[in-house]
Amino acid sequence: MRYPPDYKANARARLLETASALAKEKGFGTTGVDALMAAAGMTSGAFYSHFKSKPELLKAIIEHELAHTTALFTGKDTAALRKAFRSYLSEQHVAHPESGCPLPALTPEVARADAATREVFEQQLVQAKDQLQAQLSDDGHAWAVIAQVVGAVMLARAMASPEARKALLQDVRQSVDALLVTQE
Amino acid sequence: MRYPPDYKANARARLLETASALAKEKGFGTTGVDALMAAAGMTSGAFYSHFKSKPELLKAIIEHELAHTTALFTGKDTAALRKAFRSYLSEQHVAHPESGCPLPALTPEVARADAATREVFEQQLVQAKDQLQAQLSDDGHAWAVIAQVVGAVMLARAMASPEARKALLQDVRQSVDALLVTQE
DNA sequence: GTCTATAGGTAGATAGAC
DNA sequence: GTCTATCTACCTATAGAC
Numbered sequence: 200m201r202y203p204p205d206y207k208a209n210a211r212a213r214l215l216e217t218a219s220a221l222a223k224e225k226g227f228g229t230t231g232v233d234a235l236m237a238a239a240g241m242t243s244g245a246f247y248s249h250f251k252s253k254p255e256l257l258k259a260i261i262e263h264e265l266a267h268t269t270a271l272f273t274g275k276d277t278a279a280l281r282k283a284f285r286s287y288l289s290e291q292h293v294a295h296p297e298s299g300c301p302l303p304a305l306t307p308e309v310a311r312a313d314a315a316t317r318e319v320f321e322q323q324l325v326q327a328k329d330q331l332q333a334q335l336s337d338d339g340h341a342w343a344v345i346a347q348v349v350g351a352v353m354l355a356r357a358m359a360s361p362e363a364r365k366a367l368l369q370d371v372r373q374s375v376d377a378l379l380v381t382q383e
Numbered sequence: 384m385r386y387p388p389d390y391k392a393n394a395r396a397r398l399l400e401t402a403s404a405l406a407k408e409k410g411f412g413t414t415g416v417d418a419l420m421a422a423a424g425m426t427s428g429a430f431y432s433h434f435k436s437k438p439e440l441l442k443a444i445i446e447h448e449l450a451h452t453t454a455l456f457t458g459k460d461t462a463a464l465r466k467a468f469r470s471y472l473s474e475q476h477v478a479h480p481e482s483g484c485p486l487p488a489l490t491p492e493v494a495r496a497d498a499a500t501r502e503v504f505e506q507q508l509v510q511a512k513d514q515l516q517a518q519l520s521d522d523g524h525a526w527a528v529i530a531q532v533v534g535a536v537m538l539a540r541a542m543a544s545p546e547a548r549k550a551l552l553q554d555v556r557q558s559v560d561a562l563l564v565t566q567e
Numbered sequence: 568g569t570c571t572a573t574a575g576g577t578a579g580a581t582a583g584a585c
Numbered sequence: 586g587t588c589t590a591t592c593t594a595c596c597t598a599t600a601g602a603c
Contacts, residue, residue, distance in 0.1 A: 201585095202586060210586075226495055228413040231578060243579085245587045253579065296494075302538070304491055310480075310540035311410055317543040324538065325547060342551045343531055343558030350534025351526070354486070354508065356494035359501040363509060367526045374527035386568060394568075415596060427597085429569045437597070 211249045214239045219260045223304040224297040227257055258316040261309060264301035265323035272330040280334055281379050287348050288372050293355045293364060303353035335379075344378055347371060395433045398423045403444045407488040408481040411441055442500040445493060448485035449507035456514040464518055465563050471532050472556050477539045477548060487537035519563075528562055531555060 217238040221230055232253060233243045250256045271283050286292065287300065296304045302324075309320050324345075332341035351371040355364045401422040405414055416437060417427045434440045455467050470476065471484065480488045486508075493504050508529075516525035535555040539548045 207586075226412060226491065228410060229495075232580085233578085241586095242588060244581085244589070247580070248586055306537050306541050307410065307488055307491055310537070314543060317541060320541050321543040321547050324542075338557075340554050340558040342535070342554035346534035346538055346551070346555055347527055347531040348534075349538065350530035350532075353490050353494070353537070354530055354533065357490045357501055357504050358508075359498060359505045363505050367530070370524050370526035371530055373522075374524040391568070416598085417596085425568095426570060428571070428599085431598070432568055 207249075214241070214249055215259055215263050218256060219264050219301070220297040222257075222260055223264075223299065223301055227260070227305060227308050254313055254316065257305075257308065257312055258319055261301065261305070261316060262319050262323065264305075265320065265327070268300050268302065269323055269327040269330065272327050272334075275334065277334060277379055280331070281376060284344075284348060284375050284379070285372065288351060288368050288375070290361075290364065290368065293352055293368065296356065300349070300352070302349045303356065306349070306353075340378070344375060348375060391433075398425070398430075398433055399443055399447050402440060403448050403485070404481040406441075406444055407448075407483065407485055411444070411489060411492050438497060438500070441489075441492070441496055442503055445485060445489070445500060446503050446507065448489075449504065449511070452484050452486065453507055453511040453514065456511050456518075459518065461518060461563055464515070465560060468528075468532060468559050468563070469556065472535060472552050472559070474545075474548065474552065477536055477552065480540065484533070484536070486533045487540065490533070490537075524562070528559060532559060 214236075218235045221235055221238045225234075231243075232246050235256070236243050236246050246256075250259065271287070272280070275283065292299045309316060328341050328345060331344065332339060335341055335344075348371065351367060355367050358364045358367070398420075402419040405419055405422045409418075415427075416430050419440070420427050420430050430440075434443065455471070456464070459467065476483045493500060512525045512529060515528065516523060519525055519528075532555065535551060539551050542548045542551065
């Protein structure tokens, strides 16, 4: 055998990483298999050794990327949570979708995807929400906080001017800070 | 002349309406000019009599559709606003993107679009925010409310189960109600 | 203004060499 | 497992008849 036994798993992991970054930056549906593979230093023919179709890749991207997001809310006290949200609502995050959360970049494409992909999405997102809810009081509205920060990053990215982006982010940062403070 | 003088404007308006609905439902980038025109009962050749390119159509869709959204927040007292947000956060709205707000459906595509499109987007969205801010106190966080409801509808649409969708919407409805109440 | 026809390019996916 | 080559389908956009 010309390839070591763990070669395929490693190659798939690298492929998933570069494909996720490109999909978050340019969009999943509008980016061809050719471009997704080129980003990993391969050609399109090799794609189907790792995924049976392009929709299958979207499911894998969501599974892989949302695990990172869930980790953001895991095992953190209120102070650490506030810091995590500051980072989420930063201009850095808005400026770099390729290395950021998949939710502001890919959610509408997930909404139009097959049931299997949406189930993976839901499972991971509910888990993140439960992790956050555990740190809030009963009327803490964890879903509202999540919707707020995801919506904010997405809307900020579509703005034309840095000033408008800053104003939006600043307002939502204050809102989230207040929500985290009053729960103690 | 075989067509009356106002024919072109009317045809363009009808085209914009059906193309907007289809783009919100299926995505703009992934829907071909052929399909967009067929929805209006025409063929693709006629498209370029109304728009000089496909990106130009996205700009027109955003301009046209966001005007509706801005109108939602115009000249309303707190009670009317609360009613408008209830409707925005309804399962009906989540289930029918084609007749709903363009923000939860098309914003990531706007983020990847040209500067002219993003400028139209920003202008309209800031106007909507100003209308809402006028009804809130100084610490009302109009951007936070908008980000919250847009994010909620988008995330709800990507969920697999009706139960998860309902839980998310319910939580955000309560959050928004509280924000509108405490501002008086 | 809308149609059909078509150009030229790229999409997702498969086949066979190595 | 990855490559090149290829198939078929679709894409955006244009040309010319009506």
